[in-house]
Amino acid sequence: MPSSISHPTTTQQLTCPQLPLAVYREVAAHLRQVEGINTSLILRSLEHDPEAKFDYYQSQVAALQIDYGADTSESERHRVSKILAYYAQRYADWVIVNN
Secondary structure, eight states: OOOOOOOOOEEEEEEOTTOOHHHHHHHHHHHHTSTTEEEEEEEOOSTTOTTOOOOTTSOSEEEEEEEEOTTOOHHHHHHHHHHHHHHHHHSOOOEEEEO
């Protein structure tokens, strides 16, 4: 039986506070093209913070969640990093919400 290196399934959440919803969707779709990667958007909720008010300059998205499959290779992980770097150069740096 051939041995292979397997990474545990990991989840990462990133945010870019002023990134528009449409760009978050574009990033998520771009990342889903990488084999073994699944993404979802976590929407910002004003219900949990009664003091919060809608702000046009804040994103409607709280975070982009990236799920790496157990069999995601190093080259696929590198591709994810390159995609995220592409958008960071054009908009703003990503901030890790959790890792």
